[in-house]
Amino acid sequence: MICYLVKVWSAIGLRVALSAVCVLLWAQVGHAAAPPNIVLIMADDMGYECVSANGSTTYSTPHLDRLAADGMRFRHAHSQPICTPSRVQIMTGIYNERNYIRFGILDPQATTFGHLLRKAGYATCIAGKWQLEGGMQAPDLFGFDEHCLWQLNRRPSRYPNPGLEVNGQQKDYTDGAYGPDIVTDYIVDFIGRHQDQPFFVYYPMILPHWPFEPTPDSEDWDPQAEGLLRGHGELKYFKDMVHYTDKMVGKVVAQLDRLGLRDNTLVIFTADNGTYVKIKSYIGDRAVQGGKGLTTDNGTHVPMIARWPARIRTGQVSNALIDFSDILPTLSEVGGAPVPDRIDGRSFFPVLTGQKDSARDWIYCWYERNGRVNRASQHVRDRQYKRYADGRFFDLIADPTEQANLMVSELSSEQEVAELKLSKALAEVLERSEQTEAVKQERKASKDE
Incomplete structure (x- = not known):
């Protein structure tokens, strides 16, 4: 040997x-004879209510529905309220209170799932949206062998006739190409070139984030359009963009199936935060207002679907509580990569394989868009209840928009048990947070000396 x-x-x-x-x-x-391939897809600004498998009556997402039917659909997956906090957390497995700097940047010292899986022997690729600074060398420095990205070191059009960075080269497209098609086709090609070795694809999608513009499947698509650089566009196109998001997922999955990689590839689909705040969607006859940027359910409740035919039984619906810190340890366990010390996430690999119903009893959220510690919102929640650091307590089933703060003196016995559990969990996190802040201050002081 x-x-x-x-x-x-x-x-x-x-x-x-x-x-x-x-x-x-x-x-x-x-494990199996060969390490599984891993494809992680994360839509941009697409809440739980945007997937028809989740009960949406506003959108049709046949490719995602099929992915769910072939694997496991999660009912309680939560992101951070907006994009950069979610991207930092999903890539590092660490809660924002410990390593978030500000909007639009990833700590240059961070260890990502790209690092871990590349070190474990995977060919790694990131394609889609970057928005984490670091310059042309950033994708490689954060663990990715290849990249095809929008907003790596500039912010041109992302949809019709886009400007992208492809493996260190700026490329401007003027032939009627559509940005999401270009990056998806790059992924399809990458999979084809690496089908004989383990690969990891991270696809932080460009869609369906504003500006809301026609897609190539829209009736008024204009291949000569330059693409909006300012403003939100027209809300009427959001539905078309969700449909195109679904189409792009279908294109990636079809390549896996075509090459015979279906059984030994874990595909996870999720989204980075809730839907844009001016968009109203429906689950059945229940209206769901977009909540991007909010810590309420409509800001963090996101779709999550996993397919891995070799290990996940078909047609599963999981009530496991998942947050974005859990992705890194899960992918590490799946790929046989050592998990770094002192991360916050918990692997839900046992949930995927049917060994456990859930990997955790509560999740924690620290959120402040620009990283200002004294302005951060903090809460701990489970499937039904949420406890904020400022003392507010909500029943999220009865009150998903958090209009009625439950007074401790008026709680039922069930609510008292839940409030006590979440208060203890929050106290543990806050104590650790204070210790983390003290370490940060010590490091800053030593640098200033």
Whole structure:
């Protein structure tokens, strides 16, 4: 076996040799014969209510519905209220109170799931929206071998005739191309080129974030359009953009199926936050107002679907409580990569494989768009109740928009138990938060000396 690895090393290089080692280690610890491929797709500004498998009567999402029918649909997955906080948390497995700097940046010292899976022998690719600064070298520095991104070091059109950065080169498209098609086609090509080795694709989608513009499937699509650089566009196009989001997911999944990679590929679909605040959608006859930027349910409740035919039974609906810090440890466990110390997330791999119903009893949210500690909103919640650091307590089933603060003196016995549990959890988090802030201040003081 050692001789074989030496030959591999000599013939095709260090990275592929490491991949071979990881395959062997994976088999030795009781996993399948080959590490699974991983595709993580995250839509931009698309709340739980936008997927017809979740009961939406406003949108039709047949590809996502099929993905859910073939795997597991989650009813209680939560992001952060807006994009950068969610991107930082999903990529690092750490709550924002510990490593969030400000909007539009990822800590240059952060360890991401790209680092972990690349080190474990995966070919890694990120395509879609960046918005995390760091310059042209950032994708590689954060663990990605290849990239095809919008907003890496500039902010041109993202939809018709876009400007993108592809593996360190700025590219401007003027032939009627549509940004989401370009990045999705790049992913499809990447999968084809790496079908014989483990790969990790992270697809932070451009869609369906404003500006709301026609898609190539809209009746008034104009291939000569320059794309809006200012303003939100017209709300009427949001529905078309959700449909195109679904279409792009279908294109990626179809490539996996076409190449025979279906069974041994974990596909996870989710979204980075709730829907834009001016958009009203329906689940059945219940109206859901978009809540992007809010800590209420409509700001953080997002769709999540997982398909992995080799390990996930079809047609599952999970009540497991998931937050974005849980993605990194889950992908690490799936890919056989060591999980860093001191992360906050908990792997829901046992939920995917039917070994557990849930990996946690509560989730925590620290949110302040620009990272200002003294203005941050903090809460702990479970499936039904939410406790804020300022003392507010809500029943989210009876009051999803948080209009009626429940007074502690008037709680039922069930509510008292829930409030006590969440208060204890919040106290633990706040104590750790104070310790984290003290460490930050010590580091700052040492730098200033």
